[in-house]
Amino acid sequence: MAILELMQINLLSPMVLAFALGIIATLVHSDLKLPDELYTTLSIYLLLAIGLKGGIALAETSLAVFWAPALATLILGVIIPLIAYAAARRIGKLSIADSAALAAHYGSVSAVTFAASQTFLDTIGIKFEGFMPALVAILEVPAIVIALLIAQMAGGQQGGDWKAAVRELLTSKSILLLVGGMAIGWLAGPRGGKEVAPLFVDLFKGALTFFLLELGMVAARRFRDLPAAGLFLLGFAIIMPIINGTLGVWLGHLAGLSLGGSTILGVLAASASYIAAPAAVRIALPQANPGFYLTAALGITFPFNLAIGLPLYYTLATWITGGA
Amino acid sequence: MAILELMQINLLSPMVLAFALGIIATLVHSDLKLPDELYTTLSIYLLLAIGLKGGIALAETSLAVFWAPALATLILGVIIPLIAYAAARRIGKLSIADSAALAAHYGSVSAVTFAASQTFLDTIGIKFEGFMPALVAILEVPAIVIALLIAQMAGGQQGGDWKAAVRELLTSKSILLLVGGMAIGWLAGPRGGKEVAPLFVDLFKGALTFFLLELGMVAARRFRDLPAAGLFLLGFAIIMPIINGTLGVWLGHLAGLSLGGSTILGVLAASASYIAAPAAVRIALPQANPGFYLTAALGITFPFNLAIGLPLYYTLATWITGGA
Amino acid sequence: MAILELMQINLLSPMVLAFALGIIATLVHSDLKLPDELYTTLSIYLLLAIGLKGGIALAETSLAVFWAPALATLILGVIIPLIAYAAARRIGKLSIADSAALAAHYGSVSAVTFAASQTFLDTIGIKFEGFMPALVAILEVPAIVIALLIAQMAGGQQGGDWKAAVRELLTSKSILLLVGGMAIGWLAGPRGGKEVAPLFVDLFKGALTFFLLELGMVAARRFRDLPAAGLFLLGFAIIMPIINGTLGVWLGHLAGLSLGGSTILGVLAASASYIAAPAAVRIALPQANPGFYLTAALGITFPFNLAIGLPLYYTLATWITGGA
Amino acid sequence: MELTTVKLVTIISEAILEERILHDLRQLGARGYTVGAVRGEGTRGVHASEWEGKSLRIETLVAPDVAESILQHLAATYFPHFAVIAYMTDVQVVRGEKFRGQQ
Amino acid sequence: MELTTVKLVTIISEAILEERILHDLRQLGARGYTVGAVRGEGTRGVHASEWEGKSLRIETLVAPDVAESILQHLAATYFPHFAVIAYMTDVQVVRGEKFRGQQ
């Protein structure tokens, strides 16, 4: 399929359309407001469901197949924050704290972007490795830790509580649900999984659609901060994912992932965290400006990946893997 | 089927029984209380689901089939508020503001009553046009605008902010979700729709049942205001829907709708809004007494339509359409 | 199957694993927190779903089959609080109020433990009578009333409002939803039930898993009060359910219940209430220490029953009923 | 603008007592109240209703004598066995008669 | 530590008026606000927005003259037809300039 056709399929999925509806709702100042509790519930559900499915798949995966993709993911978790930090500090002339904060966000991963990529590949009929959620868990933490380390070494870290941030990170709900869900899936196996499939599998895409409606409203509120963020941030939030995505696809291919698997590793690399990273950064780098990192991650990169990134990284993957 | 048999089928549906349970819960002063957030979530879900299904159907409907029912619906949206206003002002001797408020509520439409009518027809095995949700959207707004216009022309409108009310109305969550859901369904088409069907189709009746449990409790709290509302309002809230329902069925038949479609247009005409209208009226006609319009719409007309109206309008439709 | 194998199956169910994940989340001080509204919603859902399924089954049950198990259940509701009160007062030397409070909790029943036992029997492929939820409703109230009576006769009841507590109990949400759900199921019958089955049947196990995640966190918070509760309470909260469970299995067998039915009656007898009883006791016996009864019921007995009790009572039932 | 000083009484209570306390307030002369959901910790340790949901924060604007009788009543009725606290403060309102009424 | 006394204005209002009241507050010189969800009952009986969700409890810390003009404005604009009440009280803050500003 040509990239334009892929983009059309992607843009016309209920998921992306719901995101667009959320944006519209905010722009026309609608009184639509999803309860905070619904948002929290859906994010817990999505993380647990992603983990569960991954755990069940992992139970049937041999270490021989898994180690190379896992290593590739870890490498991404080290390299991306370094690139992101350098770009923000050298080219963008941002402060140490702001640069490290961006590095943490772009090095880590967005579980919802991951979920959207699964759904996208399902729709166009491309298979991928079942253990991909395990890579989400592997990629989530290290980049944040490395970014905080950079900040500390560069002397930009004052007033923040570094150790508290790492502790918070490891026990954060996103890690706990993802890893916990995987453990449940792995221990309960396919038989246990089948019992809860009506909730955790069948409803997944619908729940994701609902969630993206809310996320569209959140992202649109970020748009207001775009002018203040400036041109550098806009460029950063679009070019950085393309670089990281290419890197991810390529490393995935080297590590032996399939076309679908390489696409998803590209998506993971390209995506910017907006659950784990903001919380950790707020604690460890309180002087970093949330107006920068949240606007970039949630206001620009997330919509970009959702609308354009998914078909783009897939097309890249067909080139790099030679179409299979 | 005889009307008594239809009424029995309707009254013994889980939906209507849940509504009754909600009423009982309030009357016995149970501590049962559904979280407000659940109520909000369910109403968002129902509106979005109604819109989605309608949009998918609309994608497969030709304008040649659609224009006549759409026009009939618009006509209802103009006539009903005029009748309702005249009845409230002349017969009921209510103030201009109170009369216009009632006109707005009875001219507009209750999405939940619509959903219940779909479920009822499903149960007795009667088909209807897939584009009916589009008629819900068409009927929701005009009547409210016309009622506010009447109030302004009659000089009863003081202190309210008319323009703000119409703006609020057009961007209100019920319009946004209904129209937005239709756009999503229309653009995503049957393929996209199938992906989210486990959430938005399979769970629909269950969610409606849950919602009606809450609505039963809300309606029962309205019962307390019944004595203050007086005999006129009680009559109005029962006779008005019968007149409007007959009008709706008849216009639907003239416009070429099937037996099921005519029944539903009757239900739409008969139903009274309690989401869009109260919000708009509160802004534009603050001096109107909510004790009147909410008690009538939610405390009398809604239960009447749910328990008796559905089989009644269907029976009317079998007479008017000649049984097919 | 040997008991160890049964225990393994039980411990590796998604349900029990989710409970364990909730405990871990609390022990590592994770920021995971399910919204209160989700908790409330799930508990309403579970009670309504249990009732519904029971009501549908009850519609197909003849009184000839039902009266003996119902009587056996009533007897349990009278005997268990007497045993529990005597044990707490004589052996544990607790105050009259604290002893009666424990009696109320252990005499009544935990709907979630019941749901877990259904799921457990499903998993190991053991059938049970469909009318079991009716027994949950029968067992819920009497024990609490009897316990409050004991307290009053023993003179330990001061300052509490006995009549208010019983009124509160009979209109409490757990009774209302259970009995109301049964009435709906009974009236709507299998046809109506099928319409709402995607929500109330298919999603049941998934919802239970979600609920147990939260309950694990609640139970773990109770662990902190364990040292203060003392050794007697620990023993009471483990030995009491074993005694009651044995009694329940045996009476169930006498009343003609199947292997599965006897197991479940054992589970009902063994389980301790933590929805209806705490609310009633708080009103009627305010001087009883919640640190005792909640810690015992929720912090010890519930996890014990969930992890060890289910396979244990089933094994007991295979012995007592002679394996069928 | 004529401002009047009335008393704002704030009560933090277990959720289970809601109906009871609101009833008492009305009896004692309060003509309105506002309730919000909170959670908290004090000296009494665990609440029975803790895991069942939130506690309540009840506010009522009343005349000074009503305020005193409310505090007195709460202290006598609920402080011994329930997790309830209450305090009052002076606030200024427009049209004080709405809150003072003729008790 | 230098403490300054400013006015805390508390408004209980139907949810439907949120945007309007917050807009008014800004116009009248408030430089911040905090909103919580509450429910309640007063003398006016039923609210239109009652079943649609909660009422709001809006708090704003402002200079005394701003507080007075807020109360005056609310009394004139909303008290007649809407379920709105408002009151103010003195509170002490560190760094009062944040709340007093140069209106």
Place this chain on the structure above:
Amino acid sequence: MELTTVKLVTIISEAILEERILHDLRQLGARGYTVGAVRGEGTRGVHASEWEGKSLRIETLVAPDVAESILQHLAATYFPHFAVIAYMTDVQVVRGEKFRGQQ
């Protein structure tokens, strides 16, 4: 009835600081607290935790000296980088010893 005057300290804070602030309150001598969920806007623009949920409204009844040390501590520790404000006021309670304690 013997009424005592104690200080009510109210803190509006990003949710992320909850554990930290409650810990500080205990250290500084508070013997209880009440927390509610709110949202708001001030001069500092966006919160990091904004989209992650609500802010918190923390109230604690304490002796006057404790109140002052809480305000001082918050101003020094959190005001520079976090969206936190705090204020205190006098309130009257029955049985003040519950809140004053022996710090």
